[in-house]
Amino acid sequence: DAKTTQPPSMDCAEGRAANLPCNHSTISGNEYVYWYRQIHSQGPQYIIHGLKNNETNEMASLIITEDRKSSTLILPHATLRDTAVYYCIGVGGTSYGKLTFGQGTILTVHP
Amino acid sequence: DVKVTQSSRYLVKRTGEKVFLECVQDMDHENMFWYRQDPGLGLRLIYFSYDVKMKEKGDIPEGYSVSREKKERFSLILESASTNQTSMYLCASSSPGTGGRGYGYTFGSGTRLTVV
Numbered sequence: 001d002a003k004t005t006q007p008p009s010m011d012c013a014e015g016r017a018a019n020l021p022c023n024h025s026t027i028s029g030n031e032y033v034y035w036y037r038q039i040h041s042q043g044p045q046y047i048i049h050g051l052k053n054n055e056t057n058e059m060a061s062l063i064i065t066e067d068r069k070s071s072t073l074i075l076p077h078a079t080l081r082d083t084a085v086y087y088c089i090g091v092g093g094t095s096y097g098k099l100t101f102g103q104g105t106i107l108t109v110h111p
Numbered sequence: 112d113v114k115v116t117q118s119s120r121y122l123v124k125r126t127g128e129k130v131f132l133e134c135v136q137d138m139d140h141e142n143m144f145w146y147r148q149d150p151g152l153g154l155r156l157i158y159f160s161y162d163v164k165m166k167e168k169g170d171i172p173e174g175y176s177v178s179r180e181k182k183e184r185f186s187l188i189l190e191s192a193s194t195n196q197t198s199m200y201l202c203a204s205s206s207p208g209t210g211g212r213g214y215g216y217t218f219g220s221g222t223r224l225t226v227v
Contacts, residue, residue, distance in 0.1 A: 034215055043115075043201050043218030044154070098144070098169070099203075099216060101154040 004088045009106040012082075018075040020105050022088030025069040031092045033064060034099070035073050037084040044087065044101075047073065078109045114138050117202050117219040124226050130189040132222050134202030142205045143185035144216070145169075145177065147198040154201065160185055192226045199223050 005023040012018040024033060032051050036044040048055055048062045050071070055062045061074040075082055087104040118133035136143065144159040146169075156169030160179040174196060178186040185204075189196055200223075203216040 036215070041221070043203070043221050044216070045218070046215035049215060098156060098159060099154075100156070101146075103153055 004090055004102055006086070006088055006102065006105045008103065009108070012078045012107060012109050014080060014109055014111050015077055018078040018082065018107060018109070020073040020075075020086050020088075020107060021070065022073070023070045024088070024090050027068055027090050028092065031090045033062070033071050034089045034091050035060070035062065036087045036089065036099075038087070038104070039081075039084045047086075049091075080109050080111065083107060083109045115202060115204055115217050115219040117200075117222050119222050120220065122222055122224045124192050124224065126193060126226055128192045130192045130224070132187040132189075132200055132202075132224070134185045134187070134219055135183050136204040136217070137183065138204060138206075138217065139182065140204035140206045140217075141182070143179065144203045144205075145175075145185065145187045146201045146203065147171070148201060148221075149198050157187065194226050197224060197226045
């Protein structure tokens with residue numbers, strides 16, 4: 001599975017968009033990019049995933065660059081409850097879906 | 112709407128005890144996973160199972176074993192608990208289709224185990 005690199009921390013004002021970057025320059029053609037988040041003392045929660053195309057769901061949008069070497073998770077209107085650790089993970093189709101978690105990005109949303 | 116249930120939220124055990132951590136999912140998922148999470152080390156995979164009675168070692172299996180007798184239940188066993196196994200333990204499940212497609216993992220709320 002691809003190694004991913006994320007900034008250790010980011011801040012965002014409540015109501016503004018939070019843009020969380022992820023670098024995955026070694027990602028292979030059949031690996032998906034998954035995003036999870038973990039709110040303090042809870043299990044990680046699935047947010048969104050994508051392969052090549054940009055994706056959007058009720059929680060977030062995922063923008064993947066054309067060369068697939070990086071992606072950005074967008075929380076369009078961040079709230080205080082979005083304060084969490086966000087993990088970007090590359091998952092291959094033959095790995096039984098094993099997730100290898102890095103250190104993630106600590107997102108702090110300020111009032 | 113609970114989908115992955117871990118039997119205990121907090122657990123305190125003594126050194127040398129045999130400890131069972133239970134995880135049950137109601138989504139008919141084939142794959143189940145056990146992770147532990149420690150400050151500064153993140154989440155690390157202990158064991159996973161892709162079918163009943165099947166198991167595979169993860170990155171840190173030493174000191175642990177698992178049991179998957181029924182599809183919905185995946186148990187983590189600490190044969191002889193030690194203080195360095197004090198940690199948050201997280202169970203997750205997924206279906207094969209979510210290895211690269213679908214909706215990803217569903218995690219339980221975690222069991223915080225303290226070994227004294």
